[in-house]
Amino acid sequence: MQEADMASYCRDWHGDVEASAIAVLRPANTEEVAHCVKTCSQLGLSIVPQGGNTGLVLGGIPDAPASQVVLSLERMSRIRHIDAEDFSAVVDAGCILEVLKDAVAEQGLFFPLSLGAQGSCHIGGNVSTNAGGINVLRYGMTRDLVLGLEVVLPDGSVLNLLRTLRKDNRGIDLKQLFIGAEGTLGIVTAVAIKLFPQPLQVETALLGLHSLDDAIALYRRARYECCDLLSAFEFMPPLAFDLAIEAMPELVMPLEAGAPAYVLMEVSGSGRVDVRALLEGFLEAVMEEGLVIDGTMASTKAQSAQLWSFREGMNEGQAKRGLHLRTDVSVPLSKLAAFVHDTSAALTLALPECESLAYGHVGDGNVHLNVLPPASYGLQERQRVIATGKKIINEWIDRYDGSISAEHGIGRLKxxxxxxxxxxxxxxxxxxxxxxxxxxxxxxxxxxxxxxxxxxxxx
The missing domain is CATH 1.10.45 (Vanillyl-alcohol Oxidase; Chain A, domain 4)
Known part of the structure; x- marks a missing residue:
């Protein structure tokens, strides 16, 4: 592989960091991965495992070009089998998440992991970073969806834990050591996953509220009144919609009057429950009480997709603003509103020329608190903003006993x-x-x- 061909394997998803490596290895099966690992061990070369290269903390990007190789799992994309009766599947680590989701959907099944990068991220990378996404509040993190693993260990031996048992209490659950380990203990080559019945009813609503405090109050109500059918609950400030439209000018704001805060929520289910009636009844009650001041429900799949386009589009809009501070933090849900208020105020005081943006998965206490420098700022000024903003956010995370990484991992960046x-x-x-x-x-x-x-x- 020529150096130019290697470039995409040595550059992070946003293009902020570019590196190089001795080589890029692209094995096609577990045996070839084992052979690669043994050979690298004999040569004293370090291995940087890489999936779809959609990570955000530089965990899959080499940082020592004279002694590292990138091992890409992209050729290992096979779905080994789907067992509808067992509600499980076994797939190679290089299988693209969206391909997997579409394949199980054809059999009336559902894999709930849902990410903005699902069209390119790999299931092995999802496992190695313990990916989160929008459905965590109902289905849990990737860790909760894994039944078994196949892992090539650093000595080149293969650890086969590809079981699909729901209950297996034979000592320590070894597969958990490799979930979220970011390739530091071995290379995940195959995954046995848990599947669910495909939701036949999915209802989406975009709601305008007075504040983040009201959004959290709404979430608590929804958890009780929508039961376990609440599958997504995303908080977005008004700036999020501006960013989404910057990236996707064809988007049209679906609510007429501007609101100080917005929630995008989804309720889904199958069977005999009337999900739409459930959501309509819930929204009618909270609007009468004044907790929700405006809102719209999608009446078609296309309308639902458009509402979600705002959530995904704002990430693209931020990228278009150039190098900026991206964070992925969490605090106890009961402290989320206070944390965002205090941290945002501190950021405004220290960086008055910048825009701060707080959004995320309210239901699990995960918020992305980002800082966008002015367009006129050069590289050094942007780096100063990032350093200052990160210091402030981390200090407030410590005060609120939170986590500096809710779902992206640690990698090298953190x-x-x-x-x-x-x-x-x-x-x-x-x-x-x-x-x-x-x-x-x-x-x-x-x-x-x-x-x-x-x-x-x-x-």
């Missing part, structure tokens, strides 16, 4: 911030696991944990 907050006992356990499973430090070094003993530490 390594220093993670280690600065890592309790000694937790570090000992993590380092002990790595020492036992990846003693040579060749598997994705300096991802999640720094390693002074890794071959590149002197590079």
């Amino acid at each position: 390594l220093a911030d993670f280690e600065a907050r890592l309790p000694a006992a937790q570090r000992r356990v993590l380092e002990g696991l790595r020492q036992v499973i990846n003693p040579a430090g060749l598997m994705n070094p300096r991802c999640i944990l720094s390693d002074a003993s890794s071959p590149e530490s002197a590079v």
